Amino acid sequence: MADAEPLRRELSSLDATAVVIGAIVGVGIFFTPSRVAALAGTRQLALLAWGIGGLIALLGALTFAELGALVPRAGGQYELLRDAYGAATGFVYVVCNATATQAGATGVIALVCVDNLAVAIHGAILGPWLTLGCAIGLVLGVALANAAGVRWGARIQNLTVVVKLATLLAVAAVALLAAPEELEAFATAHSPARLHPVAGIAAALVPTLFTFGGWQQVLWMGGEVKRPERNLPISIIAGVSVVVGVYMLVNWAYLALLGHDGVAGSETLAADAIAVVFAGTGRRAIAVAVAVSAFGVLNAQLLTGPRLLFALARDGRLWPVLGRVHASRGTPVPAIAVLALAAIVLLVVAGADGVDRLLTGVVLVDGVFFALTGLASLVLARRFPHAERPVRMPGFPVVPLLFGVAELGVIVGAWLDPEVRGAAAIGAAWIAGALVLYLVRFRRQLTPRTPGPSPCAKSPGDDTLSP
Known part of the structure; x- marks a missing residue:
């Protein structure tokens, strides 16, 4: 290990785009459209x-x-929150993200992957202890692959992204090739409760945007992307554009195969849609697809998440060991180990149900930081008007303002859901705990930084954050 060893810029724009797509396209697209339709x-x-x-x-x-x-x-997202709103905001975000959002998602996604692999191979889910053991082994294996080198994690990400997109496009192809009269025969008679159209769309946007979320994770990899000023913007715009197009196509396919009522009433949406045409092998094929998609998301968590811990440690606000990079591998091994360990501890202590409840509450809290990050461009433009901006997107400041307002609207919509509101107390407690930890360790640093030269500015010859 070496404290001053920089992260290596080994990721191309294609690799970064795969990170964006892989972080967005998880298992949600195989199930969430049912809730949206209802x-x-x-x-x-x-x-x-x-x-x-x-x-x-x-x-x-x-x-x-x-x-x-x-x-x-x-x-990078930590730096943006720190510089826009103060050190406490950045600290709380990273601690909550690492100990709850990322660790919880890693654990749950590992369980989803194991369950679907078991269904694909044996036709049934394994026992609880065997499932837990396999999930822990899977987390350790993916963590070791990412510790071995960023290229290993990128290769896994690229491969799983190809499989994910191919699967979703295959569902659309099935809908295009199937006869309309055959599709109508499989539409169910389920009739969900109807809301006012405006209220229905507002409510449906909550699960929709949660399914679209995840592109921010490529910001955490900014220290390992070649020509980041050029490739980061390209990867984010290209990745999100691809996902939007594929999601629209696959949702049309679901509705074409099952009809609206069939989609709204389905508990195994993708499997039901494929079974319309391929009743025998369709369900197992979808189980394989969900397992691969879950594996890709699991890899994305352990590929990107540790970089936030690394950045916080390099900034002098976390244990220094987490800011170290392996001298030969060029990866933040201690940060990867901590995130993997946190996921395993949550799985063992809380169990699958407990971790799932934690994530339900933290999702609302995570949305708050998503909105804050979107609005950070407005705050930074005001606080540091002369800071260099390598890329200026069209529509500033209207675009970030609209995005921030939309995300705040989603937070309000989620809060109106009694199920999410109850679970949000867990997330609020998590934030309070992280804030107390910050007050205990860095009470004097709670006040925002005085405007001056932008702290976002890169130090000459430095590829990582300066401690």
């Missing part, structure tokens, strides 16, 4: 909700593309 009330409104969600995602892509070029270093 809330929207009609086929047309369901597609409209996905279209509006895609538009908001593109606004976010433009906003984050400019921010990514502004802070092209490891853990």
